[in-house]
Amino acid sequence: MKPSSKKTVLSARNLRFSYNGSEVLGGISLDVKEGEFVAVLGPNGAGKSTLVKCLAGILNCGGVEASGRPLREYSRDELARLIAYVPQRTEPGFMTVFDTVLLGRRPHMGLRPSKRDIEAVRAALRTLGIENLAAKTTNRLSGGELQKVGIARALAQEPRILIMDEPTNNLDIRSQLEVMRLARTFSSEGGTAIVVMHDVNLALRFAKRFIFMKKGMIVADGGLEILDGGLFREVYGVDVEIGEIRGIPAVVPI
Numbered sequence: 265m266k267p268s269s270k271k272t273v274l275s276a277r278n279l280r281f282s283y284n285g286s287e288v289l290g291g292i293s294l295d296v297k298e299g300e301f302v303a304v305l306g307p308n309g310a311g312k313s314t315l316v317k318c319l320a321g322i323l324n325c326g327g328v329e330a331s332g333r334p335l336r337e338y339s340r341d342e343l344a345r346l347i348a349y350v351p352q353r354t355e356p357g358f359m360t361v362f363d364t365v366l367l368g369r370r371p372h373m374g375l376r377p378s379k380r381d382i383e384a385v386r387a388a389l390r391t392l393g394i395e396n397l398a399a400k401t402t403n404r405l406s407g408g409e410l411q412k413v414g415i416a417r418a419l420a421q422e423p424r425i426l427i428m429d430e431p432t433n434n435l436d437i438r439s440q441l442e443v444m445r446l447a448r449t450f451s452s453e454g455g456t457a458i459v460v461m462h463d464v465n466l467a468l469r470f471a472k473r474f475i476f477m478k479k480g481m482i483v484a485d486g487g488l489e490i491l492d493g494g495l496f497r498e499v500y501g502v503d504v505e506i507g508e509i510r511g512i513p514a515v516v517p518i
């Protein structure tokens with residue numbers, strides 16, 4: 265890839281992580297720059313979620329810096345203003361959709377929500393097309409609606425880095441496209457989007473950089489130029505045909 269003059273916002277150096285003594289990340293190094301849209305791909309259990317939880321500061325992994333400063337030196341609110349993380353599953357509760365999304369404003373808010381906070385929540389609900397659900401409690405939503413609430417909460421947080429773990433889970437095809445467009449817009453406006461995905465074709469269509477993981481390691485990292493049959497055989501153990509439909513890259517298992 266061509267070197268870029270953009271600022272590095274997140275970096276990991278020789279990142280290792282174990283659950284109960286069992287190593288899941290085996291020494292990962294990467295730099296992510298402002299304005300990037302990165303898709304993290306790879307088979308089940310490869311360590312994708314663990315990696316993004318380390319990058320988001322959800323897991324205390326060490327070896328991760330944001331804007332040149334170790335994550336552990338950030339206060340909780342500082343980190344939340346910088347990085348929003350959307351987990352694989354948003355848990356339902358007894359709060360309304362509006363109040364759940366308002367939680368995203370906590371790191372910005374005083375004792376009471378300001379006009380600005382309320383407007384940020386409304387804007388996030390609008391972006392996800394769920395204003396009509398604002399008064400509903402989240403335990404009465406469908407899986408896809410709940411997923412959108414989690415994403416809206418992250419947007420309301422107005423972070424500089426948006427990290428989403430399989431955000432298109434549970435979503436219909438139109439909503440999948442909307443979420444990917446939203447991440448693309450976020451990154452084209454100077455934010456940084458890092459998204460864990462299983463849908464290779466959706467990732468290829470929208471993201472600009474692809475990190476393929478296997479067994480806790482990065483196997484390949486780059487733009488569309490890194491794609492070839494050998495990569496898919498190595499990472500997923502499947503043979504694929506790689507083509508293009510109307511200029512959109514398409515990978516078909518054969």
Ligand SMILES: Nc1ncnc2c1ncn2[C@@H]1O[C@H](COP(=O)(O)OP(=O)(O)OP(=O)(O)O)[C@@H](O)[C@H]1O
Nearest residue numbers: 283284288306307308309310311312313314315460
């Ligand atoms: N809380 C945990 N405790 C113990 N082991 C865990 C825990 N979370 C994940 N693991 C293990 O760590 C490994 C990597 O899991 P991770 O969720 O990071 O993979 P992934 O690539 O995101 O997988 P998937 O695509 O299935 O979501 C797996 O072997 C998993 O069993």
